[in-house]
Amino acid sequence: MRISRILLVMVCTLTxxxxxxxxxxxGQGDADRDFSCADSCxxxxxxxxxxxxxxxxxxRTRVFTGQTISISVKVSGMELSKKGLVxxxxxxxxxxxxxxxxxxxxxxxxxxxxxxxxxxxxxxxxSSSQGATFxxxxxxxxxxxxxxxxxxxxxxxxxxxxxxxxxxTSGQPLSIEIEPMPDDLPRISADWxxxxxxxxxxxxxxxxxxxxxxxxxxxxxxxxxxSVQSAEVTQAASGTWSFTLPATTDEANLSWRxxxxxxxxxxxxxxxxxxxxxxxxxxxxxALFMQSLAFGLLVAAMAIALQRRLVSSSxxxxxxxxxxxxxxxxxxxxxxxxxxxxxx
Amino acid sequence: MIGAGTLHVVATELAIGNIAxxxxxxxxxxxxxxxxxxxxxxxxxxxxxxxxxxIAGLTAIPLAIFTxxxxxxxxxxxxxxxxxxxxLSWIAIGLWGAWLHGRLTMGPKLWQNRSxxxxxxxxGMAACGCVLTIATLGGKFSRGESLMGPLSKPxxxxxxxxxxxxxxxxxxxxxxxxxxxxxxxxxxKIE
Numbered sequence: 057m058r059i060s061r062i063l064l065v066m067v068c069t070l071t072x073x074x075x076x077x078x079x080x081x082x083g084q085g086d087a088d089r090d091f092s093c094a095d096s097c098x099x100x101x102x103x104x105x106x107x108x109x110x111x112x113x114x115x116r117t118r119v120f121t122g123q124t125i126s127i128s129v130k131v132s133g134m135e136l137s138k139k140g141l142v143x144x145x146x147x148x149x150x151x152x153x154x155x156x157x158x159x160x161x162x163x164x165x166x167x168x169x170x171x172x173x174x175x176x177x178x179x180x181x182x183s184s185s186q187g188a189t190f191x192x193x194x195x196x197x198x199x200x201x202x203x204x205x206x207x208x209x210x211x212x213x214x215x216x217x218x219x220x221x222x223x224x225t226s227g228q229p230l231s232i233e234i235e236p237m238p239d240d241l242p243r244i245s246a247d248w249x250x251x252x253x254x255x256x257x258x259x260x261x262x263x264x265x266x267x268x269x270x271x272x273x274x275x276x277x278x279x280x281x282x283s284v285q286s287a288e289v290t291q292a293a294s295g296t297w298s299f300t301l302p303a304t305t306d307e308a309n310l311s312w313r314x315x316x317x318x319x320x321x322x323x324x325x326x327x328x329x330x331x332x333x334x335x336x337x338x339x340x341x342x343a344l345f346m347q348s349l350a351f352g353l354l355v356a357a358m359a360i361a362l363q364r365r366l367v368s369s370s371x372x373x374x375x376x377x378x379x380x381x382x383x384x385x386x387x388x389x390x391x392x393x394x395x396x397x398x399x400x
Numbered sequence: 401m402i403g404a405g406t407l408h409v410v411a412t413e414l415a416i417g418n419i420a421x422x423x424x425x426x427x428x429x430x431x432x433x434x435x436x437x438x439x440x441x442x443x444x445x446x447x448x449x450x451x452x453x454x455i456a457g458l459t460a461i462p463l464a465i466f467t468x469x470x471x472x473x474x475x476x477x478x479x480x481x482x483x484x485x486x487x488l489s490w491i492a493i494g495l496w497g498a499w500l501h502g503r504l505t506m507g508p509k510l511w512q513n514r515s516x517x518x519x520x521x522x523x524g525m526a527a528c529g530c531v532l533t534i535a536t537l538g539g540k541f542s543r544g545e546s547l548m549g550p551l552s553k554p555x556x557x558x559x560x561x562x563x564x565x566x567x568x569x570x571x572x573x574x575x576x577x578x579x580x581x582x583x584x585x586x587x588x589k590i591e
Contacts, residue, residue: 063428063442083543083544139544336478338478339477339478339483339560340562340563341477342563343560343561343562343563343565343566344477344483344486344487344560344566345486346561346563346566346567346569346570347487347560347561347566347569347570348486348487348489348490348491349490349570349573350566350569350570350572350573351487351490351491351494351569351573352490352491352492352493352494352497352573353494353570353573353574353576353577354494354569354572354573354576354577355491355494355495355498356493356494356495356497356498356501356577357573357576357577357579357580358576359494359495359498359499359502359523360498360501360502360577360580360581360584361580361584362519363498363501363502363506363516363519363520363587364580364584364585364586364587365584366513366515366516366519367506367516367585367587367588368584368585368587369515370513370515370516
């Protein structure tokens with residue numbers, strides 16, 4: 057009875073020691089997300105206001121309908137969690153507490169900062185003061201007129217005893233006038249999608265599809281600040297251009313852009329990013345199931361064998377006899393065997 | 401339509417809840433068996449609770465495995481963490497199967513034999529540890545964090561056999577289990 061009371065007190069104490077936690081220090085993952093506390097964070101009224109400075113920039117001054125451009129969001133000055141993970145939303149300006157994905161206002165995300173096509177991405181940031189730049193390549197809406205885009209940040213803090221998220225919007229949505237596309241403006245085909253990654257050590261041939269382009273030149277560089285090199289471009293078919301980017305020996309990023317022209321107009325694409333990744337983990341699932349099942353059966357066989365061995369030992373008459381004589385052996389005086397003699 | 405991910409959450413919660421209960425009750429039953437000459441009422445309750453929880457948990461583990469495979473993102477089990485989760489899941493099934501076999505064949509009085517109690521108790525706790533490790537690997541996979549902290553690092557790597565080697569190992573494992581079950585003397589209920 058006393059033991060059961062002690063156990064009950066121990067269990068209750070352990071239960072009270074566990075604090076509720078809502079934090080997501082590993083992040084939420086890249087996704088198409090609306091910026092709202094109900095959907096994208098666990099801030100609620102107990103959330104924190106981020107100290108971040110958020111600046112939104114375009115790579116050009118004029119934007120035409122359906123044009124491929126890049127939008128950069130520079131964030132700095134924010135608090136950082138232990139992992140330094142920072143999430144950034146590219147979205148419509150906040151209305152009724154919700155900032156919707158930029159795709160709700162007609163934009164199409166072609167390449168996000170992590171190589172996907174999401175409006176919310178997370179990246180580790182090393183230094184709060186230096187901050188980081190998140191660059192999206194997007195296709196402009198097909199409708200003309202003024203559109204506004206905004207960005208928001210979502211991150212933790214270290215230490216974070218209250219386990220709350222910190223967030224902020226830029227406070228100054230960027231207004232962009234979408235102009236009608238000029239006739240014959242060289243451009244990337246609306247159906248074309250960039251390749252965002254390849255294996256380390258692998259050459260990458262890219263087939264670029266264009267419209268109204270008579271010549272195409274391609275430049276590439278390592279990372280975002282390497283020296284700019286030219287790639288050899290061949291016309292594979294009408295409106296299809298082929299070029300090969302060199303392999304890398306580590307997980308370095310290459311970035312490339314195309315300069316398209318016709319006798320009347322020229323157009324330069326944003327810098328697309330091509331990441332080099334290690335070969336994926338590939339396994340035959342049938343082999344895995346057999347291996348797992350084999351290990352399970354082996355462990356069961358060993359465990360049952362041990363049980364049976366112990367049961368048979370405990371029931372062994374010889375062993376029982378031996379055990380029963382042990383105290384006598386300890387207590388008895390050493391004796392000389394009746395027929396004892398030296399062993400030769 | 402309910403997604404495989406949702407079903408996996410249900411199955412894992414069933415498995416983890418029952419297995420955690422089984423692990424705790426087995427540990428307490430082992431402690432009592434080391435203190436008590438004759439089992440108290442609490443010892444009997446712990447023994448029954450552990451048996452029921454182990455059966456429920458063992459039933460839920462295969463459900464968790466199959467829903468987990470269906471819910472895995474990408475092309476199948478393309479991550480060492482998922483690989484190790486699968487291996488540990490079947491090892492846990494093996495250990496729990498052996499634990500139940502021992503408990504059901506030898507009866508509740510096995511706890512009064514010290515060596516058998518130690519074996520049964522440690523086996524149950526190892527099986528429980530396997531399942532809890534699987535759960536922390538799930539956290540590592542989906543959220544990038546694990547209760548095991550740096551100890552989970554080795555589980556980010558795996559040693560995968562080829563199909564031929566795996567088939568041979570499976571045959572050897574089946575042979576070992578059949579040999580143990582048929583050739584070793586069957587334990588009787590301890591009175």
